[in-house]
Amino acid sequence: MIYRSIRQYLLCKTLAVLTFAGLLSAAGPAVAAQFTPPDLEGFKLHDERDADGDGDGKNETRLGQYLNSNGDSIVSFTSNGRLWAWSLDTRDDESGPRNYVIRDSNCDGIFDEVYGLDDEFHVPDCTQ
Numbered sequence: 001m002i003y004r005s006i007r008q009y010l011l012c013k014t015l016a017v018l019t020f021a022g023l024l025s026a027a028g029p030a031v032a033a034q035f036t037p038p039d040l041e042g043f044k045l046h047d048e049r050d051a052d053g054d055g056d057g058k059n060e061t062r063l064g065q066y067l068n069s070n071g072d073s074i075v076s077f078t079s080n081g082r083l084w085a086w087s088l089d090t091r092d093d094e095s096g097p098r099n100y101v102i103r104d105s106n107c108d109g110i111f112d113e114v115y116g117l118d119d120e121f122h123v124p125d126c127t128q
């Protein structure tokens with residue numbers, strides 16, 4: 001079974017698999033987006049686990065979950081030593097700019113895609 005979003009992942013302990021077809025094709029001229037990783041100040045490592053980011057049954061992605069005293073959650077996604085996504089889920093904001101996933105789609109170190117917490121995303125091919 002494949003769970004699709006970071007919210008579902010955190011509930012089900014299975015990593016989200018997601019597709020992003022159409023996102024880039026609708027973007028028009030190639031202006032590279034760049035998203036800044038969440039600030040870990042005030043957060044402590046809460047849990048680490050491995051998860052399946054592409055639905056093949058192998059847990060290739062290491063997740064690190066960080067929490068602060070407010071219960072806000074940051075998760076890092078690392079495969080083959082490359083950190084390719086971050087999520088931020090704030091407890092007091094069910095939606096909006098303080099809840100997101102950012103992904104480095106091509107392993108160049110720049111987080112160039114952003115998703116909502118309920119959106120689908122998957123481990124980029126460039127980590128393999």
Ligand SMILES: [Ca+2]
Nearest residue numbers: 052054056058
């Ligand atoms: Ca996998």
Ligand SMILES: [Ca+2]
Nearest residue numbers: 104105106110
């Ligand atoms: Ca990138």
